[in-house]
Amino acid sequence: MREPKRLKIETVLAVHDLESGRVLSQPIARPKHAAYDNPSDARISMELFLTELLERDGASTRAAFSLPAGDIGIQHVEVELPNARALVGAPLSFSMPCVVLPHRRAHWVLVLPLAMTVYVGRQESLEQVVASEAKRLLGALEPDAFTRLGYFCAKSTRLERMTVSVRRRPVPGDGAKTLRRKLDRAHVRRRALQTLHAVGRQVRAHDVRGPEPVGMRDALTTFSALLKAHDKPQPRRSVVIVAPQGCGKTTLIHAWLRAHPDRWLFATSVAQLIAGMSSLGQWQERIKRVMEAAETLDAVLWLDDLRDLMGDRSGAFDLAGAIRPWLDEGRVRLVSELTPEAADLFATRQAGLFSSMHPLRLESHGPREATTALLRCVEYARKFEPDRPALAEDAIPTVIELTDRFVPYRTFPAKAVQLYEELRATAERQHVHDQQRLTREHVYESFSRSTGVPAFLLRDDRAWRSERATEHLRRRIVGQDAAVAAVVDALAVVKAGLSPGDRPLASFLFVGPTGVGKTALARALAELVFGSEQRLARFDMSELSGPDAAERLLRGVGGSEGRLTSIVRREPFSVVLLDEIEKAHPSVFDLLLGVLGEGRLTDARGRTAFFHNVILVMTSNLGT
Known part of the structure; x- marks a missing residue:
């Protein structure tokens, strides 16, 4: 029938x-x-x-x-x-x-x-x-x-x-039984909805705010096809979106929900799934109820970070093992996000669960797509947030240029949009008039204040005052006029844009006896260029004379991050001081070739540390 x-x-x-x-x-x-x-x-x-x-x-x-x-x-x-x-x-x-x-x-x-x-x-x-x-x-x-x-x-x-x-x-026919089945189904669906609300938050299309995404048409088509609800019973697919941070993984999910407002989407996390549960069978029962509820409603479970499934090595909470059968049998749809590095690690530790999900990889955008995305954000803000400060359209290229040059660790369009939001928040704290347009002047000022990069390096219309720089350094360093002049000349080359863009801003080797001011000149340089002596990262190379020196700089100790790469990633605008370089192990010199030649190092986790915005200073008293 x-x-x-x-x-x-x-x-x-x-x-x-x-x-x-x-x-x-x-x-x-x-x-x-x-x-x-x-x-x-x-x-x-x-x-x-x-x-x-x-x-x-x-x-x-x-x-x-x-x-x-x-x-x-x-x-x-x-x-x-x-x-x-x-x-x-x-x-x-x-x-x-x-x-x-x-x-x-x-x-x-x-x-x-x-x-x-x-x-x-x-x-x-x-x-x-x-x-x-x-x-x-x-x-x-x-x-x-x-x-x-x-x-x-x-x-x-x-x-x-x-x-x-x-x-x-x-x-006519079996009317009573048909009605009973309908009531039973309604009751089951109502219980399933209560279960999912207990462990997550329902995301609805009208909750999604923001402009339309840029450059995601193909990815959205693929994502929609993978999560398509079929009239006939077919295996339900799960998707893990693999992309660098800031490439639009969350934006893609929101765009899919906008295109399919009638679908159920519940955002949850591992912490919410096992909250209040002990390891004596309670969490397994909850996972079973959640999976059954998602199967009943054909709901999509959005797990915010798939790496949490690798967290418990004691075996008390084998969530990956509990979830995997539901994915293998195509009974539940699961969506999650991972960076490429995290995806490689997850595929190694949880190969079975990773193979149950379809990886959808997104490519990072370039400045052109970022410009379009930022323009849409500005237009959206003017329409739906008229009471907040707005960015002038002629300031958009400045935002793209600064983030492209000085923010290497994040990707477009996220880093441009983040600078835009920081700029608006700063303007609101300073009580900028609602209708005032944030100009290029505001962009330069805010970026210089947040990163420590001086305005004379950011702007072509700001002249480099060699006399003032010389006077500033001479107040700190006495009797080293030749060294001060060499440092000022090198900074003038940086200001003129004549230094290679794929290397550190400047590289110095200070040679002289102990106590003549080599380290003091490095501190004064950090204050002059980056605004504070706290922007100096000092390494005592006598501590790195062993054969594991290069390993410690890249890999760290006990699985921690490498000492040099972690500091540069955390403070990309700084002075790196390698004190008494002659005492370092020969492997460190091989390591520095990559820094001086290409301006970057890759640590043991596959993450790249860029030295393009670093001033590298090495000191030595050899031969004095």
């Missing part, structure tokens, strides 16, 4: 916004039914309830709930409270929200707080008739103080339309 087609019923809800932030939602066809919760959950609960109610009841109920898309509106009517003068010594009235339904040339009016329906003729005053009837009913009911307080609970009232999809009743 063919599955009967579904019937779509358009109905109207009255939604009362309460002071607590929650809402009270009730169908105007039967106001006695209500759902009390936050706005999104109240709507979901009401939709599930009405689906069950309309599938259970007959055609008359469906006809009552089916309201035409006519001029149904909300109107507030002032109603005087009977006996108010005796209670408070003065007349007291309050505004009652009423739903007005046109009927030929007259109106039917539903007074929501009283659940009372009033007919208003074509020549009658709606406010007078409703106020009179409501006052008469209140006088007959004589409500107590608590009931009267309920008339004032709503901050505002609005109408929302809802489409309820119900199954048509099958042609």
Whole structure:
């Protein structure tokens, strides 16, 4: 027997916004039914309830709930409270929200707080008739103080339309059993929804904010095809999005949800899945319930970081082993994100689970795509955030240029958008006028303050004052005029843009006896160029004279990060001082060839540390 087609019923809800932030939602066809919760959950609960109610009841109920898309509106009517003068010594009235339904040339009016329906003729005053009837009913009911307080609970009232999809009743036969199965299915779906809400947050299309993504059309098409819901039973696929940080992994998921607003998407984490569970079988039962709920609703589970499944090496929580069978059998859809380095590590440690998911790789964008993305962000902000400072369009190339040159560890478009958001936040803290445009001057000033890069290196219109630099260094270093002049000349070359862009900003070798000011000159250089002596990272090379010296600089000790690479990644704008370089092991000199020649080093974890914005200083007292 063919599955009967579904019937779509358009109905109207009255939604009362309460002071607590929650809402009270009730169908105007039967106001006695209500759902009390936050706005999104109240709507979901009401939709599930009405689906069950309309599938259970007959055609008359469906006809009552089916309201035409006519001029149904909300109107507030002032109603005087009977006996108010005796209670408070003065007349007291309050505004009652009423739903007005046109009927030929007259109106039917539903007074929501009283659940009372009033007919208003074509020549009658709606406010007078409703106020009179409501006052008469209140006088007959004589409500107590608590009931009267309920008339004032709503901050505002609005109408929302809802489409309820119900199954048509099958042609005679096993009607009771069919109805029982429908009720059972509705109950199971309601329990599944409660389970998923307990361990995650439902992400809805209307919750997604921001402009349309750039350069993701092909990736979105592939992602949508992998998560496509089929009418016929087919294995459900899981996807892991592999891309560098800031390439748009989360943006891709949001774009998919915008294109498929009717799909269920729940964001969760490993911590939420096992919260409050011990290792004695409780967490396994919860994982089973969550997976069954996701299978029932065909919901997509969005795990924020797949690396958390590698976290517990004791074996107490083998979450990967508990989840993998559901993915292997194609019963649940799981979506997660990983960087390329994390994906390689995960594929090694959890090869079985990784093979159950389809890897979707995203490429990083270039300056052109980043410019388009930033322009869309600016246009979106002007339209939807008019009360915040806006970036001038002629300042966009400056943002792209600065982040491309001085922010090597992040990718486009994220690093450009992040600088843009930091710029707006800084402007708001400084009480910049809402309508003022943030110009190139604001961009340079904010970037220089946050990174420590001096303005004369960022801007071509700022001249390099050799006399001031010489005076600054001579105040700190006495009797080393030749060395100070050499340092100032090297910085002038950097300012002129004549130094190679793929090497450190400048490289110096200070040679002289102990106490002549080699280290002091490096500190003064850090203060001159980067604004603070704290921008100096000093390495005592006498501690790196052993055969493991290069290993310690790159790999660290006990699985930690390498000493040199970690500092440069953390402080890309700094002076790196290698003190007493002649005492270092020969392997360190081989390591420095990569720094001086290519301006970068790759550590044991495969991450690259760039020295393009570093001033490298080596000192030695050899031969003195």
